[in-house]
Amino acid sequence: MSCAFDLGHYRELLDAAAAGGYRFAGFERDPEPGDLLVRHDVDLSLDAALAMGELEAAAGARTTYLLMTRSVFYNLASGEGERAIARLRELGHAVGLHAVFPHVDLDERFDPVVAWHNPEPPFMHEPIAGAANPMASPWFSPDHYRSDSNQHWRSGCPHQALGRAELEWLQLLIHPEIWVYEGSTMRETMHSLLDAERERRLAQLADDKIDLT
Helix, strand or coil, rough: CCCCHHHHHHHHHHHHHHHCEECCCCCCCCCCCCCCEEEEECCEEEEEHHHHHHHHHHHHCEEEEHHHHHHHCCCCCHHHHHHHHHHHCCCCCCEEEEEEECCCCCCCCCCCCEECCCCCCHHCCEEEEEEEECCCCCCCHHHHHHEHHHCCCCCCCCHHHHCCCCCCCCCEEEEEEHHHHCCCCCCHHHHHHHHHHHHHHHHHHHHHHCCCC
16 A cells, blocks of 8 residues: 555545544544544645545545635635535535634634644644634644644554554544645645646636637
8 A cells, every 4th residue: 555645545544544443523522532533724725625525425534624714725705615615514524714823713604623724833732712723632632643744744644553443543634735636745746736726717717708719
């Protein structure tokens, strides 16, 4: 089994969790033995989030998507953003807020879960009034946390540990764009994302009746 950052291996990771007897959980209660809390910080691409959400639903996985209200890459107030939220909920996933410190734009679109974008140590693990902070107690501890940030597992890919039920419980941070767009390095993956974004923008221009002839 290759630990590539692609959807094929992500499905293998989900299957390993099922083989290990883990159950998918959210941030509405304290973690319990056997819980797998999968969290997606959606930094760059709603299309990537939807592709991953569809795969997870087919695998019987319920996860938590954290979306930004202050992103320079996508707009939740657009029709595209509204459809993305609706579809993620149709698939059974939770939708929380990926916030830019110190702003907590928590409204009726979101479940009460807030994770900071590019958090700094002074506030990263602090409680947030009225919402769960996945990086605060009881949902976070270094021994129960794995992240794929910048296409690098700092403690190794967790699929083997999950398949062998070696972890009491785990919070898993997954960035969809890393897995949906091709690339063996973060640079290559981001270029793949930009290529896809160009095609998406061309389609949007055509929909807006822009003459590209």
